[in-house]
Amino acid sequence: MTAPTQRTIELMIKQYTGEITPAEQAELEDLIAQASPAKQQWYRDMLDPLKLAEAMAFAQGEDLAKYQQQWEANARQQWKEQSRRRLHRSLRWAAAAVLVIATGLGIWQWIHRQPSQEQSRAIAGVTEDGESFFLLPGGEKIELGSLTDRPTKAGNALLSRHNNELICQAAYTEGEKPGNIRLFVKHAIYTLLLHDSSRITLGQRSAVQFPDHFNKGERVVEISGEGYFEVKHKLTDADTARVIIVKNALDTLPQHLVEVQALGTRFNIRAYANDTRTRITLDEGSLQICKNTTRIQLHPGEEATITSTGITEKHQISKPGEASAWREGRILFTDIDVTTIMNDLKRHYDDISIAVAPEVADEKISLHSFYNKPIGYLVDIMKKNNSNIAIKMEGNTIYVTPPIRH
Template sequence: MEENSPYYKELIRRYRDSKATEEELEVFFHLLSEGTINQELEDVMNEDMPGEERTVHRIPFYKLTAVRVAAAVLLILATAGGYWLSKKRRESPLLSDNKPLIKHDLPPGGNKAILELADGSSIVLDSASNGTLSRQGATEISKKDGMLAYNQAGKKQGEILFNTIKTPRGGQYQLKLADGTKVWLNAASSLRFPAAFSGNVRKVELTGEAYFEVAKNAKMPFIVQEGGMSVQVLGTHFNVNGYDDEDAVRTTLLEGSVKVSKGGASVMLKPGEQTSVSHTSQLSQPIPVQTDEVMAWKNGLFYFNGENIAVIMRQLARWYDFDVTYEKPVKEKFYVKINRNTNVSNVFKILETTGGAHFKIEGKKITVMP
C-alpha cells in the first residue's frame, strides 16, 4: 500500500547497509518474494546512482540461509542495467557481461521412486494414490504424501519377502520400515529390505545415499550393507553416501554410536564423526565433520563448503537429471548454500555470482565454462 512506501524504502536501505535486524530481514525477504516492494527497490536504487557514490555493503552469500541466498541473488540479477549490478560487476571479476545461453530450464527433483515387490511386480510411487498399495505376507504397504510405510500386522511371518525401492536421478523418497526405522533415500539410490524383519538381525542393502533413523532394538542389530562395507547399529541416526562416481563410501554419525566394518577392519564412530573407505582401500580413522553440511540434501539444501566444480556438478546432475561437459577447467572453490527446490538456472546464477564458473543449458546437457 502507498502509505507503507516510506517504511519499505527504509527497510531496503537497512538491508543495503547491513543494518537490518533478524526480524527486519525476515520481513524484507518475504516482501521481496511477494513482489510487494518492486517500486521501492527501484526508487532506492536510483538514490544510489553516481553523484552520491554511496558505498554498498553486502552480506556475504555464505552467511545467508539458502532461501535468503536465492532471494538476494534475484534482487541483484533483477536489477540488470541498474547501478547496483554495474557497480558489483566493476568490483568483482566473477560477474561478467556474458549473457546466459539458456534454451531450456530444468526443474528440481521431487518425490519419485519405484517399488519392486517380491513377486517381481512394480509400483510407480509418484503416480500411485495415497492409501494401501499392497500386502507382503502379514505386512501392509501404504503410501501417504511422499512417504512409504510398512506396517507389520503380527509377529508371525512366513517366507522372508524382499522389496526394493529405487529413486531415479531427480528423485527422492522417505520410507518407514516394518520395525519403525525411518529412511530418507537420496536421488539415484536404492534400498533392498525385507517386508518384515525376523531372526537375530535387521539387514538392508544400500546403493547411493540414505539417512537412517534406526528404531532401537537391543536384541536385533540393524545392519546396512553398501558394497563391501557394513554399518552395524542398535538404534541411532547416521548417513551413508556410497555413490559409484564418488571416490569413497562415507558414513557419518549424528546420534548414538555405530560400528563400520570392511573386511577384517572396523572402527567405532562418535556423533559428529565420519569414516570413509575408497573402493580399493581400508577404512579411514574417524574424523570430525560438519554434520549440517553432510545432511544438507535431506534438509532441502545444497551446501558447498570449499567444494570444486566437479563435486558440485555430480550432486546437481543427480538432482536435476542432466549430463555435464567441461569446456575448460574451473579451478575456483565454492562456498554457498542453495535451496534444492528451485530451477537449475537459479542455482547456476548463484554459482556464477560466487565463483568463477559459467553455465550453458541445452536441454539435459550442461556445459561448464570458466
Template sequence: MTQKNRLADLFKKYFDKTATAEERIELMLLISASDSDEELATLLEDAYQAYVPQQNPFILGKREKMLQQIQAGIADAEHHEAAIKIRHKNGWLKYAVAASILIFMAIGAYLFTYKRTTSRSNVKIDFAPGGNKAMLTLSNGSKIILTDAKNGKLASQGNIAVTKTHDGEVSYDASASTGPEKGARPSYNTITTPKGGQYQVLLADGSKVWLNSVSSISFPTSFTGKERHVEITGEVYFEVAKNKAKPFFVKAGSQEVQVLGTHFNINSYNDEPDIKTTLLEGAVKIRQLNNSFSALLKPGQQAVNKLSGPIQVRDADIEQVIAWKNGLFQINDASIEAIMRQAARWYDVDIEYEGKIPQRQFSGKIKRDVKASEFLQMLTYFNVHFSIEGRKIIVKK
C-alpha cells in the same frame, strides 16, 4: 540522509570505484565512529542487505559467516593491538575496525564483480528441480510408480500392509503381523529413486529412511530372527528404531554398518571417490566386507572408506552432510566436479566439461527447490559459466 543510508551509499560508491578519496576516508570514519560492537554489527548488516546482491541465495548462505569473520577480526585485532589506526579529533579511534572493513570491502568487491558477470551468463533453457519420485518393487516383481500412486493401501505382503500416506511416505504396517509361516523366506521389497527423485520410507520395525536421488533400499517387509538387515545404494539417511535384541545392519557396496539404534547418513554413490558414513547420534561400527578394516564412530564423526586401505575417521560437518534431507544444497570447500555431480543427480542432467576444469573450492548453500538456472547462476558469481545442449550442461571456465 541517515547514517545507515550514508553508509550504504558509500559502500556502493566504493564497489563502483566511484568513491573519491574524501568519501573513502568518510567511510572509514563512519564505521569507526561506533562505540559499541553491537551498533557496528547492525550498521554492517544493514549496509550489506542494502547493497550486496540479494537475489543470489548462494551468497545469502555466506552472509552470517562473513559478518562473523568481520567481528572475529575486530576481536583479534584488539587482542593483539594491531598497528592500523585512524586519527580523529577525539583521539585514536577503533583501529581494529579499519582492518575489518578492508576485509569486508574485499569480499564485497569480489561479489560485485561477479554480479556484473552474471548478466552475461543467463541460462536460457531450464530444468525443474527434483521431488518425491520413486518406484516400489514388490517381492513378486510387480512394480508400483509411487509418484503416480494414490494415497492409501498399495499392496499386501503377507500380513504386512503397504500404504502411501498423505505425506508421500511409504509405510509398512506390521501391527497385524504374526510373522511369516514356518519355513517361509522373508519377502523383500525395493524402493528406488531416479535422477531428480527422493523418497521417505517407514519400515516395519518403526525405522525411518530417507532416500536421496539415484538411490535405493532393499529390505524385508517384516524383520524376523535376531538381526535386521537392509541393503542400499546411493545416499540414504536413517533413524533406526532402537531394539538391543535385534541389531540393525546396513550393507552399502563392500561396506557394512552395524547399529543398535541411531541416526546416521551413508553416501555410497558409485561416482563418488569413497563411501562416507556420518553419525549424528548413537553408535555404529563400520567394517569392510573384503578385508579386516573396521572403525567405531561417535556422534559428530564421519568415516571415509576408500575401500583400498584403513577407514579414516574425522570430525563431520553435520549440517552440510544432511542438508539434502533438509531441502538444501550446502557446499563447503567443494570442487566444481563434486558440485556438478549433485546437480546431475537432482536435475536429471548430464555434465560435460569444456577446456580446463576450474580448480577452485566453493562454499555456500541454496534451496533444492530452485530451478537449474538459479543453481547455475550462483556459480557464475565465481566466474564459472555454462551452456546447455538438450539435457546436457557444459561447464566452461
C-alpha cells in the same frame, strides 16, 4: 563406435549376480579401463541402478523392436545436445548394448529368479513419467502413486502411503523366510517406515532393499544413493537390542563395499554408484563402519570418507546437519570435491550435461543454495565463490576447468 565386447557384458552379468571370481573382477576392471571414454561412461551408467532400472522397465513385456524405439526415444531426450549423426550412431550402439544385457545374456531372467536362491535381487525402476515404485520378490510392481492410507497386500507385507511417508507392515506366518523388497525413488524425497519402526528417508535417484519382515537375527538393509537412517533400538519393549546392518551393496563393485553396523542411532549415508567416495555422517548414537579388514567407531558429529582403497578419513564435522540438509531441499556442500557436487547437480537437473577437466576433478569447492533454484543461478554462485576453478554454462552443458591465471 563399436559395441561393448560380449566378454565385458558377460563379466558385468556375473558382477550383478555376485558370481564373479576375483580373477574375473580384475579382468572386468582392466576391460573397462581399456575402453574408450564413451564406453566407460556407458559401463558406469549400467552400474547406476536407476539408469539400469529404466532400461529394464522399458524391456518388460515388449517386443524387441518396440523396446528399442522406446529406449531410443528416452535416450534422445538425454542426449539432445549431440549432433544428429553422432546421436544416431550413439543411440544405435547404446540401445543394442542394453538389448544384449536385457535379453541375450539373461539379466531379466536373473531378476525374476526364484526367491529360494541366496538373495532376491528384484530390481525396481521408474516409469516414463518419473514416478517411483516398489518391486516385490515375485516381480510384482507397485507404483507409489497407486498407494493410499489403506494398506495394500504385497507378498508378506502391507504397504501404504500417507503423503511422502511410505509404511511397510509385516504380514507373514511365523517362521516364514523373509523376501526382499526393493524401492526406487526418482524426483522426490520419501520416508520409509519399516515394521520395526526404523525410518529411512531416501534422496532423489536412490534405492533401498529391505526384507518384508525381520527375523530374530540381524536386520540387513542395502542402499544405493543417499539415505538418512533413524534406527529403532529394538523391535518391541521385550525384545533384545539388535544391530541393523546397512550396506552400500546395491549395484556396487566389491572394492567399494562398505558395511555400517548401527544400534539406536541417526546417520546419513551417501553412496551413489557413480561417486568415487562414500560418506557416512553420524548425528546421534554410535555406529561401526567396516571396510575390508578395517573397523572404525563413529561418534556423534563425526564423518567418515571411504574409497575403494579403504577408510581414508574420519573427522569432526564443523556444521552439524549439513550432510542431511537435502531432506529440506537445501544444497549444503562445504569443501567437497568437484566431481561429487557435479554428480549431485546432474541427478537433480535432468536436462544438463557435465564436463569436468581431470585436473580439477578432486578440487574442493563449496556450494550453499536450494535445489529449487535454476541451474544457471547455481553456476553463478560457484563461479563467484570458488577461485580454484573456472566454471561456465554453455547451452545445457556445465564446463569446469582450471582457472585462468593472469
